[in-house]
Amino acid sequence: MKKIFYAICLIFMVISCKKTDAKLTKIIAKTIEIDSTIQPSVALKTVISPYKEKLAAKMQKVLSYSSEELNKKDSVRQSLVGNLMADLSIEMVSPLFNKKTNETIDFVMFNYGGIRAIIPKGEVAVERAFKIMPFENELVVVELTGEKIKELISYFINNKKAHPLSKNVQLTIASGNYDLKINNVPFDSKKTYRVLTSDYLQSGGDRMTFFKDPVKLTKLNYKFRDVIIDYFKEVDTLKSTIDNRIIVK
Template structure:
């Protein structure tokens, strides 16, 4: 009787034991997304107002230009690059002055950071987003004269139309160059304040001279926001090639 009871309990225990399971096969199927799929009406009713508001906002006219603004209309400078550098200085300097009590000396950005041109005609928010699709912010770096020389050598070696504000005058002549910052030669006894993007300040586009500055000032101001604010403040956008960076 005892043996019978033992074997009965053993059978019950074994029947309750969970077997270890393993993956044998994976199956998948493709669900085509096309015009035959019907949208969910309830979801569409919720999304539609937001979509319409976004479309209206992105197409809102905020300025005007009577000519195409592009990054390719000059050898070492461009109409769009000059505009971008100048507007960044104009919008950023009051913020920096309030933060530090000082003024920015000039602005510099990278040629590759300009992602689209602005065609002649009405300028909308869409153009600003296409020009600057990244979430980069404006920063100001305090650079020593040695770092400024590195910056100038970078410009000379690269020979690209990197955006520079009108406060710079750089003329290359064979193996020499002439540099003026705010109409004055480089002063070896003082530091300079340069506005740029946080991406470039971290060494983007190999602009290592922006890294490890004497001081770094974060303006908490998106580059795109500065562009939009500037566009809104101008009835007509104007920018020309003025020889701020050229070779003889």
């Protein structure tokens, strides 16, 4: 009798373990509105709160000071915040690039839309760097032919925006033509030039396709935001000017 019982149990076990092909028969969707009636989880809030407070303290840490508002609307082709971002980048990155390659950076170009916030008058905290550059973009150096530099300048002129260019550039635009100097030396179309920019733009972002397929690409493993933060730490008072790097006649 026991043998028969065990045999029956074994048969049921084999049947229950048999694999069957699962098939999706129905999908049910439900919309759950998130509003003030939904109360936060006390347990989850308790876990998150210490990290939130620590992050808030870090973001509010004052790094520098600005004696005036640095905004994006100071001039047709320049802005105080754009000039500052371009100039601080070449200042901070040049020693690193020189050590890595034994070469120098000729100038910097970013895009107008990439600078996402102004710098208000007063104390400048870590949070401001995140507002200016909320993306994880890294800086790179591209070596471009003279023809590529011509494309870059044509883009700058035709786009009619204050794309940040460092003070190494002296560009005069007049009657559909232009005069270009780089580091006070007339542009030479037969030379190559090393331009500091972001990896986003180097990949053709904002239609800056002239950065693609350079003669040489040097990755620096240095985030644009970190460059800004490091500069803010070093400089007591932020200063920027609208100068003669771009002249429109």
